[in-house]
Amino acid sequence: MAAPGGICLTAQCHALVQASCEVEPMGSHVLKGFAGATALYALTGVSQAALAQRFPDAGRAKFRGRAHEINLLHDAWAKTDRRDAQVVGICAPPGAGKSRLCHEFAQWCNRHEVPVCEVRAQLYGHATPLQPILELLRVFFFAITGGDDAETARGRIARRLADTSTSDDLALVQEFLGVATPGDKPSSLSPKSRHDRLISLVREQIRHLSAAPAVVVIEDIHWLDEASEEFVSALVEAVAGTRTMLVLNYRSSYQVPWGQAAHFREVLLPELSRKDSHALVGDLMGPLASLEEVRTLVVQRSAGNPFFAEELVRSLRENGVLVGDGSVRGGLQAAERALPATV
Ligand SMILES: Nc1ncnc2c1ncn2[C@@H]1O[C@H](COP(=O)(O)OP(=O)(O)OP(=O)(O)O)[C@@H](O)[C@H]1O
Ligand SMILES: [Mg+2]
Structure with a gap:
């Protein structure tokens, strides 16, 4: 259907x-x-x-581990700040904590007054091609907000492109972003020429912005549609030597097409250590010593995957085994029965 x-x-x-x-x-x-x-x-x-509520358990569970990856992101930012922009790809299986790591880094950027723009590819991205790129252009290049009407958006685009682009480019971008001037003829360029020109414009804009430091996070690029992937590849190439850092995340099945770029670094996010998993499960379940056996069981079953840990604790609560902020009904056997074999 x-x-x-x-x-x-x-x-x-x-x-x-x-x-x-x-x-x-x-x-x-x-x-x-x-x-x-x-x-x-x-x-x-x-x-x-x-x-906005991407990490519902974040209030209860502190961010654990990942010191190495956070340091690496900070180093990449320090290089970017010196006009040697870095592209960091965070790669791991589902639920390993890619988004949370990016979120923590974005928070750090906010605290250090580094502008961050976050966009995401969607699971159904192939049905609605170029959505993440439209979002990136709106938010990052043209500072268009949800509350802007078409005229305001056109004004922002025009101001931005004033020094660098022709009136044809202006019309093309306005059309692409769905805010063409009413009554204007649609662009006469072929879809392929339009696409190529837009990619060149993205490259030019990145270069034009090169003095201003910024971080762009693109989530879930394993779901990019083909046209968006071409834009992201252009972006990766264009940021070299600028002050725009790119942080991309993707599941392990995805192979980045720009793996050889000198300013690209892939970070394979490992499972959380046993110590960090133990602390995380403690945050989720409650710290009482009476929970220790069950806590250890959840740590084992979650195998260092924080999403699994959250889901396992949730299923203990839903099954009435974990009650309130720390008692276990029916002991270890009840917990073993309540935990799903797989998440
Ligand atoms: N280091 C961590 N400390 C505490 N909680 C974490 C940590 N990493 C991830 N989590 C929590 O685990 C859950 C899953 O993490 P996240 O959404 O980042 O996974 P992901 O790798 O992006 O998964 P997906 O491939 O599905 O996008 C989230 O609720 C997140 O808050
Ligand atoms: Mg994610």
Whole structure:
């Protein structure tokens, strides 16, 4: 039922995730294997509120370990600040803590008054190509905010491009960002020429911005659509010798096409150490000594993956084994029964 590359949800699934998702109703359909008609919804986006609460357990659980990776990011920033911009790729399996590491680094940048721009590729990115690039252009290059109307956005783009670009470029960017001047003829360039010109403009803008320090974080680039990947490759190349640092994260299945670039460094994020996992699970469960056996069990089962640790503790709570801020009902056996074999 879903459009190519799209995702649709059944009513039951929608009920579980509605706080986090934006959908459009698709009406009721008869599906193979289901009795009667099923209401379906097309997934159109992830709600901003959900993105703002990306780390719901962060209030309870401190950021643990990762001193080596944080130091490496700080060093990369120090080089970038000296006009030797670095590109850091953080690579690990799902749930290992790539986003959290980037978030902690972004917080550090905020505290040091380094502007940070964060964009993300989405799971359904192939259905809506170039979304992360549109976002990057809006936020990073043209400082367009959600509250800006089309005219304000056009003004921001015009001011930005005033010294470096022609009126054709201006019209092209405004059209690309969906704020073309009403009544203007659409660009006569072929889609391929338009794409190539936009990539060149991104390169030029990065060079033009080169005096101002900044960090751009692009999340989940394993989900980039092909056209966006071309832009990101251009960005990687263009930042060399500027003061714009790029931090990219991706799952281990993804191979970056710019692996050989001299200013690129890949960081393979390892599992959390046993000590750090133990501390994390303690934060999540509560510190009481009576929990120690169960805590050790969760540490073992989570195998150094902080997302697994969170999910395991959540399932102990949901099953009524872990109660309040620290008692275990039914002891170790009950916990063993309550924990899922896999997360
Ligand atoms: N070092 C850490 N200390 C404490 N909690 C952590 C740490 N790393 C990650 N977490 C928590 O574990 C959960 C999963 O982390 P995160 O979302 O960063 O994983 P990820 O590698 O980005 O996964 P995905 O591939 O699905 O995007 C989050 O709730 C995060 O707050
Ligand atoms: Mg992530």
